[in-house]
């Protein structure tokens with residue numbers, strides 16, 4: 001962890017690139033693909049990496065650097081790289097670190113595209129993956145082989161909102177010398193800092209709560225300086241860099257992350273508590289409800305429960321679909337972490353291609369609804385869900 005650092009909210013606002021000669025108060029946007037040199041010697045030294053300066057925006061840009069600096073402070077990380085999307089961050093980070101013949105141990109409950117990367121694309125390069133159940137960490141050690149290099153997880157999971165004990169995962173990774181990578185997108189660094197529990201790298205889709213207003217795609221990886229150097233070398237060549245404009249948007253968004261996420265969590269807990277007592281609901285899952293199976297772990301590693309609530313409408317698939325057709329205010333959309341509340345029905349949409357059995361093994365039942373609770377007034381969010389249930 002950095003010494004003498006200020007509080008989270010202060011760093012989120014006051015971490016800023018150097019002012020230009022115009023002495024602007026808010027950071028400008030550097031929409032430039034390249035940067036100029038003083039003379040031949042300056043150019044030589046810059047390319048030789050004897051100087052730490054911007055050369056070309058595929059490598060670095062003041063707006064990306066500001067965004068990276070902030071997230072490093074928020075996560076307690078040494079260094080980072082900003083990507084054009086969350087998946088660019090996931091792919092580039094893994095591709096930079098894995099070699100042909102390597103093996104990954106991953107939670108079964110991970111973002112769909114990450115799962116597809118592991119199952120359909122990495123085998124092309126002779127990289128294999130074994131999966132453990134997010135609610136049974138005791139099976140992990142049995143999956144580790146001599147060629148296992150990475151332990152990969154997300155918590156809370158999507159869409160089942162299970163919570164994985166990051167401290168336990170960190171200890172296993174340390175014991176076997178694995179690189180422990182956490183996709184921290186659901187929690188944001190405001191609620192949870194995986195590096196404290198032993199993560200070596202933390203990945204975010206900036207598209208979700210970090211932007212929080214459904215405007216830009218972005219991704220970022222932060223963590224150990226040594227590992228980030230490998231990720232940087234790979235990424236500056238392969239070109240997944242974040243655009244300066246999107247980096248600028250994200251850096252402004254982070255100024256309000258704490259205050260937004262506080263309200264998301266407050267609204268989500270109120271909705272979850274309301275649903276817990278509703279006769280048309282079979283079950284509700286939210287990390288900060290006492291009834292959540294991993295409530296104690298959630299309390300240990302998270303500041304609050306996040307923006308996602310999952311619940312089961314009584315009556316299975318048909319009741320689930322009917323509920324969706326009756327929603328008026330909330331959006332039917334695949335995104336999450338937006339100021340606008342969003343409802344999705346995983347069984348008939350994002351996870352419809354899986355068999356019922358496979359869906360159930362990652363905690364998705366037929367009548368399950370996922371709500372990404374937004375920043376509208378909670379009374380209006382509850383009223384819409386209540387009338388849809390009726």
Ligand SMILES: *Cc1c(COP(=O)(O)O)cnc(C)c1O
Pocket residue numbers: 085086087088090111154158183185186204205206207208217218219
């Ligand atoms: C959305 C998401 C991603 C991918 O991010 P994009 O910005 O859409 O590429 C990765 N991980 C998790 C947990 C996500 O929710």
